[in-house]
Amino acid sequence: MKQTIYELAANSDKTLLxxxxxxxTPEMVWKAWTDSEILAEWWAPTPFKAITKSMDFREGGRWHYYMLGPDGSKFWCMVDYLTIDLMKKFTARDFFCDEEGNKNxxxxxxxxxxxxxxxxNGTKVSVTVTFNSKEDLDKIVSMGFKEGFAMAHENLDKVLAEDSK
Structure with a gap:
């Protein structure tokens, strides 16, 4: 099994690498990160599911979705796409929100x-996640970010294995 590696940035206590x-292939992995139908298959950590309300993957576009919990709870999120360098890199800002997209x-x-x-033998994805403060980073980590993102990556492994058959 592949391992998701986390570390604090050397020059910042509010940046997680x-x-x-x-x-x-990079094309398959890129598509998995940028296509709402494929994102729905892996983004949320098991047993949650990612449900897209709307997605417009372009600079200035957004992805509005929620994570559906096994008990029916919904955790709404918004991703604002800032820059896109096709097949190489994209930047985005995300935040928790409500069903209408109002920031929490x-x-x-x-x-x-x-x-x-x-x-x-594949594609490396390097993610730099920057918070407004160390306290914000600590809060997200305490909410299970590392474990949840690692589970989502395992889900993505399964999706990519199925797609390559």
């Missing part, structure tokens, strides 16, 4: 930079 290698200021938002690099 995440790396993960996938056994699929009680929970921290994050800035993401996602870089996709071809490597032997």
């Amino acid at each position: 995440v790396q993960r290698q996938f056994d699929a 200021n009680e929970l921290p938002g994050m800035h993401w930079e996602n870089v996709f690099t071809a490597v032997d």
Whole structure:
């Protein structure tokens, strides 16, 4: 099993670096991160499901979705796409919100930079997640970010294995 690697950035106590290698082409991995139908198959940690309300993957576009819990609870999120370098990298800002997209200021938002690099036997995804403060990073980590993201990556492994058949 592949391992998701987390570390704090060397020059910041509010930036988390995440790396993960996938056994699929950069094109397949890119599509899995940018197509709402494929995102729905892996983004949420098991047993949650990601349900897209709307998605417009372009600079200035957004993804509005919720994570559906096994008890029926919904955790709404919004992703604002900032920059896109096709098949190589995209940046985004995300935050918790309500069904109408109104920001929940009680929970921290994050800035993401996602870089996709071809490597032997697959693709490395390097994610830099930056928070407004160390306290915000600590809060998201205490909410299970690391465990949840690692589970989502395992889900993505399964999706990519199915797609490559």
